[in-house]
Amino acid sequence: MTYQWNPLLYLKPESEEKLALVLLNQPLPTDRKLFKVLWSKALLKIAVDGGTNHLYNTHIHNREEYLPDLITGDFDSIQPYVKSYYEEQSVEIVETPDQNSTDFTKALKAASDKIKEKEIKSVIVLGSFGGRLDHIFANINSLYEASEITDAQIILISVDTVAFLLQPGQHTISVDPQTCAEWCGLIPVGEPCNSVTTTGLKWNLDKQRLKFGDLISTSNTLESESTNIVAVETDATLIWTMGIITEKEEDIVYQMEEGVTEMSLKLKKN
Numbered sequence: 351m352t353y354q355w356n357p358l359l360y361l362k363p364e365s366e367e368k369l370a371l372v373l374l375n376q377p378l379p380t381d382r383k384l385f386k387v388l389w390s391k392a393l394l395k396i397a398v399d400g401g402t403n404h405l406y407n408t409h410i411h412n413r414e415e416y417l418p419d420l421i422t423g424d425f426d427s428i429q430p431y432v433k434s435y436y437e438e439q440s441v442e443i444v445e446t447p448d449q450n451s452t453d454f455t456k457a458l459k460a461a462s463d464k465i466k467e468k469e470i471k472s473v474i475v476l477g478s479f480g481g482r483l484d485h486i487f488a489n490i491n492s493l494y495e496a497s498e499i500t501d502a503q504i505i506l507i508s509v510d511t512v513a514f515l516l517q518p519g520q521h522t523i524s525v526d527p528q529t530c531a532e533w534c535g536l537i538p539v540g541e542p543c544n545s546v547t548t549t550g551l552k553w554n555l556d557k558q559r560l561k562f563g564d565l566i567s568t569s570n571t572l573e574s575e576s577t578n579i580v581a582v583e584t585d586a587t588l589i590w591t592m593g594i595i596t597e598k599e600e601d602i603v604y605q606m607e608e609g610v611t612e613m614s615l616k617l618k619k620n
């Protein structure tokens with residue numbers, strides 16, 4: 351099977367790709383243009399448990415402009431006053447108490463009908479890296495679980511990293527020298543790959559085996575001067591990751607605590 355990926359398209363305001371945005375429990379990158387672009391383009395916005403606290407605390411002056419469509423989670427992290435605020439704003443809230451699955455995976459399940467109805471092609475997951483290592487592995491595991499939940503492409507991102515799961519088959523990945531950092535990697539997390547072939551990289555693979563404890567392809571480099579496409583053929587599931595360059599916003603309004611005054615914000619800015 352052949353798959354096409356253009357993960358950086360979603361970061362461009364002019365693109366018309368149908369996307370959903372998931373906010374995990376990590377600080378929001380509101381100091382980057384990326385956040386506003388993704389928020390304004392997303393047809394479906396899902397805040398996952400403690401991710402809702404970050405949304406609430408970040409947009410203290412214009413919270414009502416930043417209402418998610420859905421809040422999910424086992425609610426061990428969301429602050430009660432944050433939950434009450436969004437309840438009062440009539441945001442849909444779905445409790446997912448099962449403790450054998452992560453809040454992120456359960457959020458994908460809770461949103462899967464909406465993703466289908468809205469014909470969403472990609473789910474961009476903000477806050478996927480940083481924080482605890484077990485959470486990061488769990489987020490990667492959710493990529494494997496997601497193929498049973500939705501047909502949409504799931505793309506994990508943070509301010510400097512993108513990752514997604516390549517199923518066995520042929521993949522073309524569009525890369526753009528303006529928004530891609532040079533580094534990339536092919537990581538056989540879930541299982542060894544017996545045969546991986548690539549083009550468009552500095553260290554290409556030719557029907558090679560990738561396996562933990564042996565060769566895994568980290569600190570590889572895009573050869574994007576000669577081509578804006580990386581091609582990967584793999585016989586087994588494989589994580590693709592690469593660096594992204596995200597521009598900074600000029601005006602930063604970020605405050606974690608309640609009860610912020612104009613004066614304290616001014617002091618923070620100065």
Ligand SMILES: Cc1ncc(C[n+]2csc(CCOP(=O)(O)OP(=O)(O)O)c2C)c(N)n1
Binds near residue numbers: 454
């Ligand atoms: C073998 C096994 N290990 C660990 C767990 C515990 N566990 C797995 S997923 C999950 C829910 C995690 O919730 P999430 O909100 O994703 O993460 P949190 O921030 O609460 O750690 C729990 C408790 C389990 N059920 N089974």
Ligand SMILES: O=c1ccn([C@@H]2O[C@H](COP(=O)(O)O)[C@@H](O)[C@H]2O)c(=O)[nH]1
Binds near residue numbers: 426
């Ligand atoms: O450091 C972290 C913390 C959390 N996540 C992801 O967010 C959801 C919700 O987390 P809660 O702590 O329950 O609010 C969790 O399922 C993880 O996917 C994370 O990636 N890193």
